[in-house]
Amino acid sequence: MSLNGQTVCVTGASSGIGAACVDTFANAGARLLICARRSDRLHERVASLCEAGIEAYAFELDVRDRAAVAASFAGLPADWQCIDILINNAGLSRGLEPLQEGLLDDWDEMLETNVQGLLYVSRAVLPGMVERGSGHLINIGSIAGREVYPNGAVYCASKHAVGAITQGMRLDLSGTGVKVSILDPGLVNTEFSKVRFHGDQDRADKTYLGMTPLGGVDVASAVRWVAEQPAHVNVAEVLLFPSDQASATVVHRRS
Ligand code: NDP
Ligand code: 8X3
Numbered sequence: 001m002s003l004n005g006q007t008v009c010v011t012g013a014s015s016g017i018g019a020a021c022v023d024t025f026a027n028a029g030a031r032l033l034i035c036a037r038r039s040d041r042l043h044e045r046v047a048s049l050c051e052a053g054i055e056a057y058a059f060e061l062d063v064r065d066r067a068a069v070a071a072s073f074a075g076l077p078a079d080w081q082c083i084d085i086l087i088n089n090a091g092l093s094r095g096l097e098p099l100q101e102g103l104l105d106d107w108d109e110m111l112e113t114n115v116q117g118l119l120y121v122s123r124a125v126l127p128g129m130v131e132r133g134s135g136h137l138i139n140i141g142s143i144a145g146r147e148v149y150p151n152g153a154v155y156c157a158s159k160h161a162v163g164a165i166t167q168g169m170r171l172d173l174s175g176t177g178v179k180v181s182i183l184d185p186g187l188v189n190t191e192f193s194k195v196r197f198h199g200d201q202d203r204a205d206k207t208y209l210g211m212t213p214l215g216g217v218d219v220a221s222a223v224r225w226v227a228e229q230p231a232h233v234n235v236a237e238v239l240l241f242p243s244d245q246a247s248a249t250v251v252h253r254r255s
Helices: 016-027 039-051 066-074 104-132 153-172 192-196 201-206 216-228
Strands: 007-011 031-036 056-060 085-088 135-140 178-185 237-240
Touching: 007 016, 007 104, 016 031, 016 039, 016 085, 016 216, 031 039, 039 056, 066 104, 085 104, 104 135, 104 153, 104 178, 135 153, 135 216, 153 178, 178 216, 192 201, 216 237
Parallel strands: 007 031, 007 085, 031 056, 085 135, 135 178, 178 237
Antiparallel strands: none
């Protein structure tokens, strides 16, 4: 399916995979509706996209704020109301320690963002897709939604929930013309690890030591491929690893 002229909404578009999806879908001729909390970054991006002749619209959104999610999508300008593709990408991890030492605020933030936030945005966007009889929802899951690794119980639980929600959405939307897909990346070098380690860049860098991780653009290319399939084809699930990764815990590192 051509993405030319399609309206694509990307949550968490201010960095990493989300920002790469914005570039990739813009190159494919899509119209970009982008949101995140760091709206300064988004507005800069919109300005450069518009300069390049690409239609784009940004709004500040914390996906955990259910009233703000509902109001933001309901209040979009008329020409941005019909969303063809929703990329549910906003998400994060906080902390990497044994459950018995975990910080409750970290747990709340992960579950509220990765699970509730994804649900709130989907609930705001899906009725329009169902009414129009077409649309595509692409959830960014993780290898952490397929495996559980030490010290990652709550993040892994949040991504397992994304997997379950994706399956449930596909069942509930069967026959509506709305497709639902999930893309599960392995290690991607973005701001993810810096956020996980509360700003500790040295510790974040060690995550990718001696191996070649994916970049946001690799994930974005796969998301584009999922979105470009013809209407009768749904890529239900994708697992995307760097070549140096074989599972959540088996990563080949050169010394
Ligand atoms: P980044 O930290 O680079 O990007 C995360 C994005 O999510 C940012 O744009 C951030 O924007 C946004 N975000 C976080 N919290 C909120 C919130 N409450 N409301 C709105 N937006 C929010 O990490 P990635 O690009 O790597 O992460 C993107 C997705 O990919 C996440 O769902 C992550 O779990 C998943 N993932 C990442 C992997 C990796 O190794 N990097 C592997 C597998 C999956 P802002 O702070 O401006 O709000
Ligand atoms: C992000 C990848 O392995 O840190 O979802 O969980 S991992």
